[in-house]
Amino acid sequence: MAILVTGGAGYIGSHTCVELLREGRDIIVVDNLSNSHGEALDRVAEIANRAFPVYIQDLMDREALRKVFREHRIEAVIHFAGLKAVGESVQLPLKYYHQNLMSTTTLCETMEEFGVYRLLFSSSATVYGMPDQMPIREEAAIGAINPYGRTKQMIEQMLQDLASSDPKWRIAILRYFNPVGAHESGRIGEDPSGMPNNLLPYIAQVAVGKLKEVAVYGNDYDTADGTGVRDYIHVVDLAQGHLKTLDKLDQADGLHIYNLGTGRGYSVLEMIKAFEQASGRTIPYRIAERRPGDIGACFADPAKANLELGWSAVRGIEEMCADAWRWQVANPRGYAGSVAYAEPI
Ligand code: UFG
Numbered sequence: 537m538a539i540l541v542t543g544g545a546g547y548i549g550s551h552t553c554v555e556l557l558r559e560g561r562d563i564i565v566v567d568n569l570s571n572s573h574g575e576a577l578d579r580v581a582e583i584a585n586r587a588f589p590v591y592i593q594d595l596m597d598r599e600a601l602r603k604v605f606r607e608h609r610i611e612a613v614i615h616f617a618g619l620k621a622v623g624e625s626v627q628l629p630l631k632y633y634h635q636n637l638m639s640t641t642t643l644c645e646t647m648e649e650f651g652v653y654r655l656l657f658s659s660s661a662t663v664y665g666m667p668d669q670m671p672i673r674e675e676a677a678i679g680a681i682n683p684y685g686r687t688k689q690m691i692e693q694m695l696q697d698l699a700s701s702d703p704k705w706r707i708a709i710l711r712y713f714n715p716v717g718a719h720e721s722g723r724i725g726e727d728p729s730g731m732p733n734n735l736l737p738y739i740a741q742v743a744v745g746k747l748k749e750v751a752v753y754g755n756d757y758d759t760a761d762g763t764g765v766r767d768y769i770h771v772v773d774l775a776q777g778h779l780k781t782l783d784k785l786d787q788a789d790g791l792h793i794y795n796l797g798t799g800r801g802y803s804v805l806e807m808i809k810a811f812e813q814a815s816g817r818t819i820p821y822r823i824a825e826r827r828p829g830d831i832g833a834c835f836a837d838p839a840k841a842n843l844e845l846g847w848s849a850v851r852g853i854e855e856m857c858a859d860a861w862r863w864q865v866a867n868p869r870g871y872a873g874s875v876a877y878a879e880p881i
Contacts, residue, residue, distance in 0.1 A: 537562070537609050537610070537611035538561070538562035538563060538564050538608050538609060538610055538611065539556055539561055539562070539563050539564070539610070539611065539612050539613070539614060539782070540563075540564050540565075540566065540604065540605075540608070540610045540612070540613045540614070540652075541553055541556070541563050541564070541565050541566070541613075541614050541616065542565075542566050542567070542595060542613065542614070542615045542616055542617035542639075542643065543566075543567055543572070543615070543616030543617030543618065543658075544563070544565030544566070544567055544577065544580075544590075544616065545565065545567040545569060545572035545573060545574060545576045545577050546567070546571070546572045546576075546616055546617075547572075547715070547725070547726045547727070547771065548616055548658065548712070548715055548771060548774060548775065549565075549567070549572075549614075549616040549617075550572075550576045550577070550579075550580050550724045551718075551719055551724060551771045551772055551774070551775040552614060552616070552774075552775040552778045552779075553565065553577070553580045553584075553588075554580050554583050554584055554719060554724070554775070555772070555775045555776055555778070555779055556778075556779065557580070557584035557586050557588065558584055559779055562588070563588045564588065564589045564590075564591070564604065564608050564610070565577060565588065565589070565590045565591065566590075566591045566593060566595065566601070566604060566617070567590070567591075567592060567617065568592065568593060568594040568595070568617070569592055570594075570619075571619070571620075571729060572727075573727065573870075573871035573872065574590070574592065575871040576724055576727075576871055577590050579723045579724050580724065582723065583719065583721055583723055583724070589607075589608070591604055594639070595617055595639035595640075595642055595643050596635075596638050596639050596642050598642050598645075598646065601642065601643070601646045602646060602649070602650075605646055605647075605649070605650040605652070606650075610650070610652050611652070611654060612652070612654035612655065612656070612782060612785065613643065613647060613652065613654065613655050613656070614655075614656045614658075614778055614782075615640065615643060615655060615656065615657050615658060616658045617639060618635070618636045618639065618640075618658070618687070619631065619632050619635050619636055619684070619687075620684060621684065621733060622662070622682050622684050622685070622733065622829070623733060624684075625682055625683035625684035625687075626682055626683060629683040632683045632684055632687050633683065633687060636684075636687035636688075636691065637687060637690060637691065637694075640657075640691050640694070641694070644694075644695075644698060653702075653704045653705045653706060654706045654707075654782075654785050655695070655705070655706075655707045655708070656707075656708045656710060656778055656781055656782065656785075657691065657692070657695060657707065657708070657709050657710065658710060658712065659688045659691070659692055659709045659710060659711045659712070659793075660685065660688050660711060660712050661711050661712065661713045661714075661767075661795070661797070661834060661836065662680055662682075662684065662685035662688060663678045663679075663680050663685055663688050663689045663692060663711060664676055664677075664678055664679070664680075664711075664834075665678065665679035665680050665681045665685065666679070666681065666831055667831070667834065670833055670834070670835065671799060671835050671836055671837035672795065672834070672835070672836055672837060673795070673837045673839075673840070674711070674793045674794065674795055674840055678692075681829055682829060692709050692793075695707050695709060695791060696791055699790055699791035703789060703790070705790075705791070706785045706788065706789060706790065706791075707790075707791040707792070708781045708784065708785060708791075708792050708793075708794065709791065709792070709793045709794070710777065710778070710781060710794055710796050711793065711794065711795050711796065711836075712769070712774060712796050712797075713766065713767035713768070713769050713795070713796065713797030713798070713834070713835065713836050714734070714735075714736075714766045714767055714768045714769060714797075715768075715769055715770075715771045715774050716736040716768045716769070716770065716771065716856045716860060717736075717770040717771050717772065717851065717855065717856040717857075717859040717860050718771065718859045718860055718862065718863035719771075719772060719859070719863075720772075720859055720862075722859075722862040722863050722865075722866040722867070723863075723866075724863070725859075725860065725863030725864070725867065726771075726860075726863075727867070727870035727871050727872075728870075735750075735766075735804060735807060736768070736807065736811075736856075736857075736860055737860075738750055739807065739808060739811045739819055740811070740860050740861065740863075740864040741864070742819050742820065742821075743811060743812075743815045743817045743819055743861065743864070744817075744864050744865065744868055746868070748820065749819075749820040749821055749822055750804075750808060750819060750820070750821040750822075751821070751822060751824035752804050752805070752808075752821050752822065752823050752824060753804070753824055753825065753826055753827040753830060754823075754824070754825065754826035754827070754830070755823045756826075757826075757832030757833070758832050758833075759803055759832050759833055760803065761803050761805050761806070763803045763804035763805050764803065764804050764830060764831075764832060764833070765801035765802065765803050765832065765833035765834070765835065766801060766802065766833075766834055766835065767797040767798055767799065767800065767801050767834065767835035767836050768798070768802055768807070768853065768856055769796065769797055769798050769849050770849065770851035770855060770856045770859070772851065772859075773798075773849035773850060773851050774796055774849075776847065777794075777796045777841065777845065777847050777849075780841075780845040780846060780847040781794065781845055781847075783845075784844065784845050792844070794840055794841040794844070794845065795836040795837065795838050795840065795841060796836070796838065796841060796847075796849075797835060797836025797838050797849070798835075798836070798838065798849040799835060799836055799837060799838045799839075800835065801833055801834070801835035802853060806853075807853075807857075808821055810853045810854065810856075810857045811857045811860075811861070813854070813857070814854060814857035814858040814860075814861045815857070815861045
């Protein structure tokens with residue numbers, strides 16, 4: 537029996553594939569490579585020293601997806617695939633609603649058709665919008681404030697309806713906080729296309745000299761140093777959370793929601809300092825205007841995942857920055873700068 541991983545070539549997907557393979561699980565990846573590189577999958581196979589089937593196709597291609605389910609005995613699906621840029625979602629909302637919702641409904645319909653009822657869904661702390669409590673517990677009110685976040689929220693609601701409609705479904709919704717870092721090998725990591733939107737990849741590109749300085753979006757928040765505080769979590773810890781969740785679904789019926797975060801927040805200035813230490817470089821920065829839609833602080837209460845999954849994040853901020861830096865230095869142009877692993881040199 538195998539685990540189907542959608543979006544397995546992406547940042548979190550590729551790290552989760554490595555952990556699944558290391559645990560001896562069989563995997564099958566479906567990815568349309570719209571925002572990722574096939575090279576990432578070659579490197580996953582290289583790290584794990586194991587090959588696995590890869591299908592380069594869109595989840596909305598129902599016939600092609602049926603073929604995957606026909607060709608393999610699938611026990612569960614981890615669904616990472618989706619568009620994820622907040623700013624782009626504001627400019628192109630229909631693209632986000634169409635792609636994220638249609639691909640997930642097609643996936644769930646196909647699962648039902650083939651009698652596969654276990655699903656892990658990549659959600660995000662973004663569904664909490666402007667949280668009314670801190671740290672944030674899973675019971676907090678949800679209310680995403682941008683189209684990207686609303687697609688995550690709508691899919692969550694759809695999955696809740698699905699789980700209520702048929703007790704055969706076992707579904708986990710995983711709300712990620714801020715994934716950072718890279719695999720310790722430096723072979724896979726985050727490879728944003730174009731200008732990075734997120735803080736850590738931006739800092740890394742400043743450190744390597746690709747970008748001039750970090751714009752710190754606001755220093756007048758109600759936080760210790762005035763800059764935004766987030767719950768950064770090492771992507772390998774996050775990936776391991778998926779394995780624990782698969783184990784949980786072996787025992788638990790119904791739908792379960794978990795925050796995957798560390799429970800500890802760091803400010804923008806603390807992250808810059810930690811990255812300076814990890815890289816040995818000075819990171820120039822300037823204080824800029826607040827970014828519209830940002831909140832001052834956002835961090836998880838991960839107690840439910842700790843207790844029910846037996847999982848907690850163990851990698852600290854030094855390791856997050858050191859691993860991100862190793863990846864950045866070894867791959868200054870991301871995957872695009874590499875020669876395909878499988879190609880003869
Ligand atoms: N920041 C800067 N300068 C930058 C980029 C970010 O100061 O160049 C600050 C932000 O203002 C914020 C912090 O760094 O205080 C983190 O910003 P990110 O963009 O890295 O992360 P966000 O918390 O804003 O958003 C992330 C993901 C979303 C996801 C959300 C979940 O990008 O997709 O976490 O809470 F939905």
